[in-house]
Amino acid sequence: GAGVSQSPSNKVTEKGKDVELRCDPISGHTALYWYRQSLGQGLEFLIYFQGNSAPDKSGLPSDRFSAERTGGSVSTLTIQRTQQEDSAVYLCASSPTGGTNYGYTFGSGTRLTVV
Amino acid sequence: SQQGEEDPQALSIQEGENATMNCSYKTSINNLQWYRQNSGRGLVHLILIRSNEREKHSGRLRVTLDTSKKSSSLLITASRAADTASYFCATDAGGTYKYIFGTGTRLKVLA
Numbered sequence: 357g358a359g360v361s362q363s364p365s366n367k368v369t370e371k372g373k374d375v376e377l378r379c380d381p382i383s384g385h386t387a388l389y390w391y392r393q394s395l396g397q398g399l400e401f402l403i404y405f406q407g408n409s410a411p412d413k414s415g416l417p418s419d420r421f422s423a424e425r426t427g428g429s430v431s432t433l434t435i436q437r438t439q440q441e442d443s444a445v446y447l448c449a450s451s452p453t454g455g456t457n458y459g460y461t462f463g464s465g466t467r468l469t470v471v
Numbered sequence: 472s473q474q475g476e477e478d479p480q481a482l483s484i485q486e487g488e489n490a491t492m493n494c495s496y497k498t499s500i501n502n503l504q505w506y507r508q509n510s511g512r513g514l515v516h517l518i519l520i521r522s523n524e525r526e527k528h529s530g531r532l533r534v535t536l537d538t539s540k541k542s543s544s545l546l547i548t549a550s551r552a553a554d555t556a557s558y559f560c561a562t563d564a565g566g567t568y569k570y571i572f573g574t575g576t577r578l579k580v581l582a
């Protein structure tokens with residue numbers, strides 16, 4: 357597509373429920389990143405995909421968080437048994453290749469609120 | 472951690488004035504980028520500067536990089552109300568695949 361698309365735009369969920377966040381990157385971009393931004397804070401790296409594999413999952417906060425990418429395209433971030441501290445904006449970005457020679461194109465994010 | 476730290480945390484200026492934001496980082500880098508974020512949602516890429524570059528321009532934006540001081544600055548000239556946003560620097564870890572973002576500078580341009 358023309359840009360990075362994330363859905364849903366907003367999600368309110370009850371504590372303890374599972375949620376799935378979706379990212380549709382720019383067509384042909386092999387690198388995909390998930391970041392998390394808590395209110396008024398900077399971006400916290402979660403996971404990096406190159407194609408369908410995730411060479412770096414080091415930023416996932418706990419084993420309640422998982423992510424996958426299929427067909428070298430769409431990625432899903434799943435949070436199980438959500439907690440209030442999971443409330444944040446979850447941002448996805450893609451880049452033409454792995455490496456740091458290109459800027460990232462970000463989606464508009466999913467604002468997750470756990471009540 | 473080699474997270475970038477922006478300074479100041481918040482900046483308020485009058486329309487037409489110049490705005491300068493600084494970024495310091497801890498370890499060697501290959502590339503540094505600046506991003507703008509409006510209303511706490513998606514970030515927009517502004518400029519990428521490589522470690523062998525000292526200055527880059529894009530329209531009203533000027534970015535400098537001093538690798539000896541491990542610092543960068545973003546200058547916005549003749550600011551406009553529409554420049555009101557948060558600005559983040561992002562540094563790579565010397566050739567790895569990911570960028571680490573700083574905590575940002577909140578710029579407010581008063582009309």
